[in-house]
Amino acid sequence: MPHSSINHARIAALIWNIADDVLRDLYVRGKYRDVILPFTVLRRLDSVLGPTRDAVMAMKKMLDEAGVADQDAPLRDAAKQDFYNTSGFSLQDLRHISNSTRLRQNFEAYLDGFSPNVQEIIDNFEFRNQLPRLTKADALGALIEKFLAPDLDLSPAGMDNHGMGTVFEELVRRFNEENNEEAGEHWTPRDAVRLMTRLMFEPIAGAIPSGTYRLYDGAMGTGGMLTVAEETLKHLTESSGKKVSTHLYGQEINAETYAIAKADLILKGDGKAADNIVGGPEYSTLSNDAFAGQEFDFMLSNPPYGKSWKTDQDRLGGAKKIIDPRFVVTHDGDSEYSLVTRSSDGQLMFLANLISKMKQETELGSRIASVHNGSSLFTGDAGQGESNIRRWIIENDWLEAIVALPLKMFYNTGIATYVWVLSNRKEDRRKGKVQLIDATNWFTPLRKNLGEKGVEVSSSDADKVLEAFKAFDEYEDADHSKVFDGVDFGYHKITVERPLRIAGVDPHRVYTAKEIKQLKEDGVRDESAPPLIRKALPYAATPDPLHGRYEAVIDGRTRVVEYEPDTELRDTEQVPLTEPAGDYADGIEAFFRREVEPYATDAWIDDSKTKIGYEISFTRHFYKPVPMRTLAEIQADIRALEAETDDLIADIAGER
Numbered sequence: 088m089p090h091s092s093i094n095h096a097r098i099a100a101l102i103w104n105i106a107d108d109v110l111r112d113l114y115v116r117g118k119y120r121d122v123i124l125p126f127t128v129l130r131r132l133d134s135v136l137g138p139t140r141d142a143v144m145a146m147k148k149m150l151d152e153a154g155v156a157d158q159d160a161p162l163r164d165a166a167k168q169d170f171y172n173t174s175g176f177s178l179q180d181l182r183h184i185s186n187s188t189r190l191r192q193n194f195e196a197y198l199d200g201f202s203p204n205v206q207e208i209i210d211n212f213e214f215r216n217q218l219p220r221l222t223k224a225d226a227l228g229a230l231i232e233k234f235l236a237p238d239l240d241l242s243p244a245g246m247d248n249h250g251m252g253t254v255f256e257e258l259v260r261r262f263n264e265e266n267n268e269e270a271g272e273h274w275t276p277r278d279a280v281r282l283m284t285r286l287m288f289e290p291i292a293g294a295i296p297s298g299t300y301r302l303y304d305g306a307m308g309t310g311g312m313l314t315v316a317e318e319t320l321k322h323l324t325e326s327s328g329k330k331v332s333t334h335l336y337g338q339e340i341n342a343e344t345y346a347i348a349k350a351d352l353i354l355k356g357d358g359k360a361a362d363n364i365v366g367g368p369e370y371s372t373l374s375n376d377a378f379a380g381q382e383f384d385f386m387l388s389n390p391p392y393g394k395s396w397k398t399d400q401d402r403l404g405g406a407k408k409i410i411d412p413r414f415v416v417t418h419d420g421d422s423e424y425s426l427v428t429r430s431s432d433g434q435l436m437f438l439a440n441l442i443s444k445m446k447q448e449t450e451l452g453s454r455i456a457s458v459h460n461g462s463s464l465f466t467g468d469a470g471q472g473e474s475n476i477r478r479w480i481i482e483n484d485w486l487e488a489i490v491a492l493p494l495k496m497f498y499n500t501g502i503a504t505y506v507w508v509l510s511n512r513k514e515d516r517r518k519g520k521v522q523l524i525d526a527t528n529w530f531t532p533l534r535k536n537l538g539e540k541g542v543e544v545s546s547s548d549a550d551k552v553l554e555a556f557k558a559f560d561e562y563e564d565a566d567h568s569k570v571f572d573g574v575d576f577g578y579h580k581i582t583v584e585r586p587l588r589i590a591g592v593d594p595h596r597v598y599t600a601k602e603i604k605q606l607k608e609d610g611v612r613d614e615s616a617p618p619l620i621r622k623a624l625p626y627a628a629t630p631d632p633l634h635g636r637y638e639a640v641i642d643g644r645t646r647v648v649e650y651e652p653d654t655e656l657r658d659t660e661q662v663p664l665t666e667p668a669g670d671y672a673d674g675i676e677a678f679f680r681r682e683v684e685p686y687a688t689d690a691w692i693d694d695s696k697t698k699i700g701y702e703i704s705f706t707r708h709f710y711k712p713v714p715m716r717t718l719a720e721i722q723a724d725i726r727a728l729e730a731e732t733d734d735l736i737a738d739i740a741g742e743r
Contacts, residue, residue: 169358
């Protein structure tokens with residue numbers, strides 16, 4: 088039987104039709120997947136295990152008689168697969184049972200006989216929960232009958248592992264497109280995944296030697312990113328005569344999508360890879376890292392956007408008590424540099440998780456491709472987690488590029504999305520640099536929208552992105568690609584204070600904290616009043632008005648003092664890290680003298696509050712001003728409106 092795409096589509100269509108034939112009156116259309124996906128898995132596994140069923144049963148009997156407790160490895164050997172079934176039943180055996188109650192009992196025994204890795208798939212699909220409904224409607228037997236139809240050959244003789252994986256993925260795609268609201272949460276469009284994998288592999292394809300590579304996804308979904316990455320890497324290296332092997336690792340919190348990912352790998356004959364992925368509600372990547380301390384060569388992810396991670400935060404000890412080394416690091420001399428973001432959105436925490444798993448000792452290091460929405464570029468004030476993560480990434484020179492994707496790329500959202508490409512082994516020309524690529528206009532419209540998805544990045548569209556990426560600073564189209572120094576995205580956030588002025592205060596005495604509090608409550612602010620002094624510094628102190636240290640006469644002696652700031656006049660300013668110092672000590676002073684002092688002569692900078700922040704604005708860097716309309720065009724519109732108004736008035740007045 089040919090293993091062509093036409094045959095794969097035919098098999099998928101036959102399975103799809105079973106849902107309509109058997110489940111139409113039992114389930115709403117969006118719930119067909121709860122039955123059809125696990126049943127497809129069972130049918131394939133049943134076919135694969137057929138030739139060794141007797142050998143497995145014989146091995147099971149021997150192990151039981153010998154009192155062997157850990158039977159998994161020898162039973163896998165007997166089955167010649169990475170899974171097995173010790174129930175003694177096959178679907179063919181169950182096919183001939185007409186009594187629905189007995190059929191359900193034997194079918195449950197059949198499910199119970201599968202190996203632990205398959206049990207995990209069945210449990211996460213929650214497939215046993217469907218049996219009461221199927222039994223009551225006498226539909227279980229009909230399903231078995233349909234899946235054993237001669238024209239639906241899911242055996243290895245009819246379809247190899249790759250073909251079976253293709254069929255299963257086609258079913259998942261169809262069900263996801265039926266449920267557009269859910270699709271975007273767990274299933275990244277293949278065109279986006281292919282672009283991400285190309286950005287991860289192609290720039291270094293010539294430098295990848297033969298060998299073994301570890302691939303990881305910390306927000307795995309149905310596992311599509313890992314399998315596409317594996318295919319892309321093998322295709323690139325095989326075409327140049329290299330031999331590579333890959334090991335896939337992933338983690339996913341959603342039970343059903345985890346079950347799909349694990350099933351997909353087992354159906355493709357990659358049971359060992361299936362053993363390397365973990366998931367289910369207890370396996371949240373942020374609070375329960377299944378791969379702590381491990382490192383990977385290539386990593387990619389599509390973390391959830393705008394999703395609260397408050398539960399994870401609490402499990403980690405609370406926002407202020409998190410000590411997980413993935414999220415509290417040493418940077419710029421600070422051994423407790425926090426990467427902890429606001430609890431309302433944890434997407435950048437997933438990126439920090441990937442970075443923590445970068446290989447440090449290998450020649451290639453690690454490469455990362457991660458897709459995020461726009462908020463990851465700019466949310467978070469200086470010193471907050473989001474800004475700290477951007478600063479940490481850029482100052483460590485890991486960020487190679489950010490690619491702005493077209494709108495309407497994903498199934499359940501039309502918002503702007505961006506691919507971040509990171510490496511800890513930048514080529515020389517990229518060191519200290521960050522490339523921004525605006526690919527928002529490089530897309531192909533779909534003939535029919537799939538939920539919110541109305542466009543795709545075709546192969547030729549992706550070629551344009553890769554061309555810009557590889558050309559780097561030699562790319563001539565500045566409307567689509569720009570290269571910056573990493574420091575260009577950084578700024579100092581400075582706090583500008585002005586003194587509190589209360590009518591009647593004595594300019595020659597220091598006020599206590601209690602007195603100041605009372606004056607704030609009862610006093611009257613007066614711009615013409617003298618500043619209120621809160622502290623006199625030691626006699627050896629030197630004045631520094633720029634930073635709030637002024638001279639005043641206290642008890643007949645000149646002292647250096649600090650004024651109480653007026654919180655109502657407090658302001659903040661962003662000073663680019665690249666601000667030139669000119670004739671001043673640094674860029675901050677130059678900015679202050681130019682932008683603040685002329686308008687507030689009594690202002691100063693509270694340098695204890697100065698923080699460094701980073702943000703990236705695609706809008707600013709790729710802004711295209713819209714030409715203003717000419718006067719003639721505006722006049723023509725006005726005349727047209729006047730004529731239309733005259734006609735309406737004439738109609739109302741009955742003059743026409």
